[in-house]
Amino acid sequence: MQADYAVELGRDDPVLQLPWSAPDAGPRHYDLKRHPELVAEIAEVVRVPELGEFLAAINAPTSQLESAKCDAWFSAEMDADEDIFAAERKFGSYVDLVLGGNRRFSFAAHEKLAKRLTELLRGVPEIPAQAEFMVRRACFEHGQDVRQGFYLTFYLFGYGSDEAHARQQWGIALRLVQNAIGQIFHQMSSSI
Secondary structure (H helix, E strand, O other): OEEEEEEEOOOOOOEEEEOOEOOOOOOEOOOOOOOHHHHHHOHHHHHOHHHHHHHHHHOOOOOOEEEEEEEEEEEOOOOHHHHHHOOOEEEEEEEEEEEOHHHHHOHHHHHHHHHHHHHHHHOOOOOOEEEEEEEEEEEEEEOOEEEEEEEEEEEEEEEEOOHHHHHHHHHHHHHHHHHHHHHHHHHHHHOO
């Protein structure tokens, strides 16, 4: 699996507002950490149940992460740097991830997580998949109080000759990422 991370803190880079909502009663933030039953309300989860399993694990009471946003899609548009996968199709997703507690305000904690995930995923068996982690800025609203912090956007792509094969590779890669996240936090808790 290809894996990489980057830091995107420029003026024109994305910034997550949490909680968020789209205008006109469109999509909105669901606090799955405190209300896991709301996962069934997310349109992307209805279309892609594997994404729901990942979100349930990330937002579990024992997890040190929570999700903020997600999406999944299929595409036949391939970039030149994806030629290495020798595929005609890709299935992709993103999930915005936030560290729990005061670590959401720590750039170092988010960068360390992105680096460690990248290292672990580069060591898994080679499959036609690619993971990218972007450290970005976030604004956390608590009533009238707004605090600046950070989050990770986790992109994942699976590649194949058709949608079914690309989605299968994506699903395998998603489980590998979930396992890597679990391994990192298990190591952290056992070293305390």
